[in-house]
Amino acid sequence: MNDYINWIEEKLLQINLVKSMDQAEGFSRLGYTKEEKASQEQFRLISQSLGLKTYEDAAGNQWALWEVDKQAGWIATGSHVDTVYNGGGYDGSAGVVASLAAVKMLKDESFQPRKNIAIIAFACEESARFNVSTIGSKAISGLLDKEKVASYEDVNGVTLEKAFTKRGLDWQRIQDAQLEDDQLEQFIELHIEQASKLEKSGKEIGIVRSIAQPTRLHITCTGKTNHTGTTPMNERQDALVAIAPLITFIEEATIEINQEQAVALVATVSTIQNTPNSMSMIPGEVVVGIDIRSTKADLKHRLVEKVNRFVQQIEMNKPVSFTIKTLVDDEPTDLDPGIQETLTNICEKFGLSSMSLDSGAGHDVMNMSKRWPCGLIFIPCRDGISHHPLEHANMEDLLKGTKVIAEYLKKTSC
Amino acid sequence: MNDYINWIEEKLLQINLVKSMDQAEGFSRLGYTKEEKASQEQFRLISQSLGLKTYEDAAGNQWALWEVDKQAGWIATGSHVDTVYNGGGYDGSAGVVASLAAVKMLKDESFQPRKNIAIIAFACEESARFNVSTIGSKAISGLLDKEKVASYEDVNGVTLEKAFTKRGLDWQRIQDAQLEDDQLEQFIELHIEQASKLEKSGKEIGIVRSIAQPTRLHITCTGKTNHTGTTPMNERQDALVAIAPLITFIEEATIEINQEQAVALVATVSTIQNTPNSMSMIPGEVVVGIDIRSTKADLKHRLVEKVNRFVQQIEMNKPVSFTIKTLVDDEPTDLDPGIQETLTNICEKFGLSSMSLDSGAGHDVMNMSKRWPCGLIFIPCRDGISHHPLEHANMEDLLKGTKVIAEYLKKTSC
Numbered sequence: 021m022n023d024y025i026n027w028i029e030e031k032l033l034q035i036n037l038v039k040s041m042d043q044a045e046g047f048s049r050l051g052y053t054k055e056e057k058a059s060q061e062q063f064r065l066i067s068q069s070l071g072l073k074t075y076e077d078a079a080g081n082q083w084a085l086w087e088v089d090k091q092a093g094w095i096a097t098g099s100h101v102d103t104v105y106n107g108g109g110y111d112g113s114a115g116v117v118a119s120l121a122a123v124k125m126l127k128d129e130s131f132q133p134r135k136n137i138a139i140i141a142f143a144c145e146e147s148a149r150f151n152v153s154t155i156g157s158k159a160i161s162g163l164l165d166k167e168k169v170a171s172y173e174d175v176n177g178v179t180l181e182k183a184f185t186k187r188g189l190d191w192q193r194i195q196d197a198q199l200e201d202d203q204l205e206q207f208i209e210l211h212i213e214q215a216s217k218l219e220k221s222g223k224e225i226g227i228v229r230s231i232a233q234p235t236r237l238h239i240t241c242t243g244k245t246n247h248t249g250t251t252p253m254n255e256r257q258d259a260l261v262a263i264a265p266l267i268t269f270i271e272e273a274t275i276e277i278n279q280e281q282a283v284a285l286v287a288t289v290s291t292i293q294n295t296p297n298s299m300s301m302i303p304g305e306v307v308v309g310i311d312i313r314s315t316k317a318d319l320k321h322r323l324v325e326k327v328n329r330f331v332q333q334i335e336m337n338k339p340v341s342f343t344i345k346t347l348v349d350d351e352p353t354d355l356d357p358g359i360q361e362t363l364t365n366i367c368e369k370f371g372l373s374s375m376s377l378d379s380g381a382g383h384d385v386m387n388m389s390k391r392w393p394c395g396l397i398f399i400p401c402r403d404g405i406s407h408h409p410l411e412h413a414n415m416e417d418l419l420k421g422t423k424v425i426a427e428y429l430k431k432t433s434c
Numbered sequence: 435m436n437d438y439i440n441w442i443e444e445k446l447l448q449i450n451l452v453k454s455m456d457q458a459e460g461f462s463r464l465g466y467t468k469e470e471k472a473s474q475e476q477f478r479l480i481s482q483s484l485g486l487k488t489y490e491d492a493a494g495n496q497w498a499l500w501e502v503d504k505q506a507g508w509i510a511t512g513s514h515v516d517t518v519y520n521g522g523g524y525d526g527s528a529g530v531v532a533s534l535a536a537v538k539m540l541k542d543e544s545f546q547p548r549k550n551i552a553i554i555a556f557a558c559e560e561s562a563r564f565n566v567s568t569i570g571s572k573a574i575s576g577l578l579d580k581e582k583v584a585s586y587e588d589v590n591g592v593t594l595e596k597a598f599t600k601r602g603l604d605w606q607r608i609q610d611a612q613l614e615d616d617q618l619e620q621f622i623e624l625h626i627e628q629a630s631k632l633e634k635s636g637k638e639i640g641i642v643r644s645i646a647q648p649t650r651l652h653i654t655c656t657g658k659t660n661h662t663g664t665t666p667m668n669e670r671q672d673a674l675v676a677i678a679p680l681i682t683f684i685e686e687a688t689i690e691i692n693q694e695q696a697v698a699l700v701a702t703v704s705t706i707q708n709t710p711n712s713m714s715m716i717p718g719e720v721v722v723g724i725d726i727r728s729t730k731a732d733l734k735h736r737l738v739e740k741v742n743r744f745v746q747q748i749e750m751n752k753p754v755s756f757t758i759k760t761l762v763d764d765e766p767t768d769l770d771p772g773i774q775e776t777l778t779n780i781c782e783k784f785g786l787s788s789m790s791l792d793s794g795a796g797h798d799v800m801n802m803s804k805r806w807p808c809g810l811i812f813i814p815c816r817d818g819i820s821h822h823p824l825e826h827a828n829m830e831d832l833l834k835g836t837k838v839i840a841e842y843l844k845k846t847s848c
Contacts, residue, residue, distance in 0.1 A: 301562075
């Protein structure tokens with residue numbers, strides 16, 4: 021098996037376009053950039069070396085096909101190769117490499133599938149660039165609201181449509197990536213856990229039951245800017261002072277809800293935009309972005325209600341006003357119970373310890389599961405760190421996940 | 435006097451390059467930009483129309499000279515024409531126009547000074563662009579630390595040195611703008627109050643005793659970024675959650691110090707920089723900028739001590755660390771008592787009600803006063819609003835200030 025570890029490591033480096041995974045600044049390979057495209061090109065080269073036929077669909081997703089029978093159905097596996105800013109090289113890439121390695125295993129043992137097998141490297145999974153995630157898998161699943169997201173901008177003011185065009189794709193055709201129901205039978209994804217439940221419980225494989233979906237708010241606090249040196253403390257309408265207790269409140273209220281509930285809720289004030297943000301000027305307007313996740317929608321809504329009431333209290337006590345905008349309010353996604361059982365059985369067969377768990381993060385599989393039976397396999401990642409240069413997964417763990425995928429493909433394609 | 439009101443209003447519009455002072459977005463005329471240069475050009479045109487000789491010094495300050503005797507000393511008056519982002523058109527420009535109008539009054543009545551009179555439109559007074567204020571007057575007064583500030587950057591990463599060069603000036607020569615002691619006898623500036631003491635007490639003219647100087651801190655809170663969806667609440671090192679109570683504390687501690695003291699202290703968390711500031715990522719590092727001002731240095735230092743202790747408390751309770759950097763810690767500037775008395779007497783002579791007060795904001799005069807006897811005249815501005823599109827001063831009030839300047843120039847130049 022050492023050969024496979026070496027192969028996996030080599031291909032992981034190749035997809036990440038580096039000679040070592042230890043990169044101080046991590047990886048910044050945003051969706052629909054030339055950096056993402058360069059990794060996709062490596063994905064195609066590796067796929068072709070395995071004898072797979074490759075193509076790019078109308079959303080920029082990369083497909084590698086092992087077609088054995090034009091009349092037979094398709095089983096797919098895969099993940100994405102894009103990253104956040106200064107992210108890790110395992111989030112996404114690990115699943116793509118494991119899928120490739122699984123196909124290599126089947127080919128190496130001359131396994132002859134009766135159904136067709138596909139590997140997908142989805143485009144633009146991360147929301148880091150355009151504040152909208154999983155564009156490629158949304159397009160495949162028919163969940164993309166093309167008109168709505170076309171004008172979403174990155175930090176440089178480049179719209180998604182423009183970036184898509186610059187990437188050499190045709191925005192008007194993006195929905196051509198959508199598949200018919202019978203073009204796919206099922207899909208499984210492998211991903212690093214991005215949390216530390218596996219590591220802490222000493223389990224080797226996580227089998228995901230449900231994927232928490234974000235509820236995201238933009239809360240704007242409007243006061244009035246003025247000169248910091250000349251405005252007495254009692255005449256200020258300082259938006260930052262007014263909104264600061266909300267940051268503390270969101271943490272406290274979330275912890276409180278968790279104490280009453282077995283199912284976890286997490287909430288984060290992850291972005292803050294202060295205007296004018298100038299040393300000699302009192303903050304006149306502050307916008308905070310809040311990301312709330314749970315596999316139980318009512319917990320998310322309980323927190324949003326509490327936030328609403330808290331903000332009303334601030335308005336009564338401070339000379340500021342608030343507006344709350346809901347950006348996203350998605351229902352949690354449950355994965356296919358039959359596939360979970362199959363994956364559990366495979367782990368048992370190989371003597372791999374496994375556990376059922378939920379995913380706090382969104383993944384491409386959540387879109388695919390709206391249309392087709394789907395499964396999601398987690399492997400441990402060091403200290404639960406992700407979206408960070410210190411993100412790390414062991415090659416041994418990646419190999420274990422690879423074996424689970426290979427066995428799964430065998431079972432379902434024969 | 436209606437003619438003067440019309441002239442003042444017309445020249446104020448001309449300096450501001452607009453047809454109406456009512457601008458929804460205010461004025462954005464930052465230091466060493468082409469916008470500032472365009473206003474300076476109008477200053478020169480108006481000066482020339484009054485028969486004054488104009489020139490630009492090595493720091494980009496604009497001078498208008500009424501030279502009557504090469505052997506005699508110089509009396510100067512003036513202010514600046516640059517603004518903050520989306521600021522008002524009175525802050526600075528009012529003082530420049532009043533100085534021009536005062537000279538026009540003297541010329542109209544054929545007054546013949548025995549000393550020379552100069553009007554200065556200082557360059558880059560506001561700290562909005564480079565986080566360093568009053569560059570032009572610092573250069574004249576010999577207070578500019580050329581090596582230190584050369585690399586200061588604006589929001590686009592343009593250094594002060596580069597912007598200065600692009601403006602057509604020679605950074606290596608900026609200190610040539612420095613004057614010898616005997617090249618100037620005294621300097622007075624007129625400025626809008628940027629506060630509402632005059633308005634509230636119904637006084638027409640403010641005569642400034644002392645200028646509060648800022649103490650400015652950058653406080654960095656370092657936690658660890660991670661995925662918002664996968665990191666349990668009790669495993670987070672959220673830098674924004676950790677630093678939020680400091681924002682509330684600074685306001686509360688400042689109000690508390692004010693309750694014990696007759697002299698006012700103001701403090702503002704005016705800037706906040708969150709990293710990575712991405713919807714799905716926990717804040718890993720937050721830097722806040724704090725602006726503290728008082729005409730009593732010990733009050734500022736009491737607050738800084740309290741902030742230090744508070745930050746240490748946070749460090750004990752949260753898995754984050756703090757660093758505190760002092761950017762500026764300037765002593766308050768007292769203005770010349772003799773000039774204050776002269777200005778008070780002038781107001782009495784004209785039947786203008788006046789009051790002594792302190793300035794919370796810094797002005798070019800604070801640098802000039804380190805070298806020469808100086809005075810600062812305030813006129814009211816509506817609701818104390820400044821650094822904001824709603825900034826406004828009445829033309830009648832500006833005319834009253836103009837008369838005080840004119841009389842002062844008469845008294846001191848004869």
